[in-house]
Amino acid sequence: MQNLVYHFSMQSMKGGGITLAEDFSIKEISLFRAGGNAEFYAEPRTTDELLSVLHLASERGLHIEVIGAGSHILAPESGISGLLISTRSMKGITIRGDLLTAGPGEMLDGIINIAIDHNLIGLEELGGIPGTIAGALSINASANNRSISNAFFYADYVTTDGRIHRRTFYPDTFSLQDSAFSEDEIIVNVALRLKHSKATAEARLRKEKFVELMFIPPCRRCAGEVFRDLADMKAADLIRQAGFIRDPGIRAEFSDYQSNCIFTYEGCTSDEIFSLILKTAERVYEETGIMLEPSITLLGSFRERWKELSQQSHLRKA
Secondary structure: OOEEEEEEOOOOOOOOOEEEEEEEEHHHOOOOOOOOEEEEEEOOOOHHHHHHHHHHHHHHOOOEEEEOOOOOEEOOOOOEEEEEEEOOOOOOEEEEOOEEEEOOOOEHHHHHHHHHHOOEEOOHHHOOOOOEHHHHHHOOOEEOOEEHHHOEEEEEEEEOOOOEEEEEOOOOOEEOOEEOOOOOEEEEEEEEEOEEOOOHHHHHHHHHHHHHHOOOOOOOEOOOEOEOOOOOOOHHHHHHHHOOOOOOOOOEEEOOOOOOEEEEOOOOOHHHHHHHHHHHHHHHHHHHOOOOOEOOEEOOHHHHHHHHHHHHHHHHHO
């Protein structure tokens, strides 16, 4: 059971105060079911609560990491220091005409279903992608020649200094599996412009077809694609070209079927998964001269170790 500390409330909040959990198990929310503990953890339900959490973190000098539902994260078994904030409880969907707005904690697949229920289409190709709408937007989630940016209208976000901003669509807002939203910008509301259609039965069948393509065997765990695609080449093709890492000391492997996805086996640790990611990136670099970049969110020391690897690759190129 988590130890609860630092209970506080503010007049502007609704529904009571926020409680930070101490020694929170990241394993409980990660799709990999691996990883250590966060020193502190908060799960705000509203923008006001998020602002209060940020204020408390600033007062206490806590380092901040932000995640969505935890479906696309990897944290070391040794854990992470500071405050881990999850926006998965910041929910709510509103539809006005062809405009759908959603809280950052809404799951992308659920949004697609609700849109179809309201005769709105345009997201079906993204069916089956795990994670929240905020997570999808931050990496411009793409599949089947469609990206979340194709429907993007605007997003509201909070910076760690407590200010609220709005970003509307501009040509340079998104690139392939990347967006202008930085790690210090916490998305709190997303607006998508969709298309009206009476052909909802066909849209639902189309969506389910793409869900089937994302099928993951129930005996394995997967958190989506690990590396970002390049403009002219898919990361999956580069991994396959370089050759899969098969290490008996690692209870995980890149899939033969979905070459940019890692499947794990019982007892696999986050350190083993990260080791596989590093070894695969190094092999791809050695075989092709291309340094892949992760689309998965690396937390704590994993992020720092990845930065070191990237710097070393740049030095070797120079």
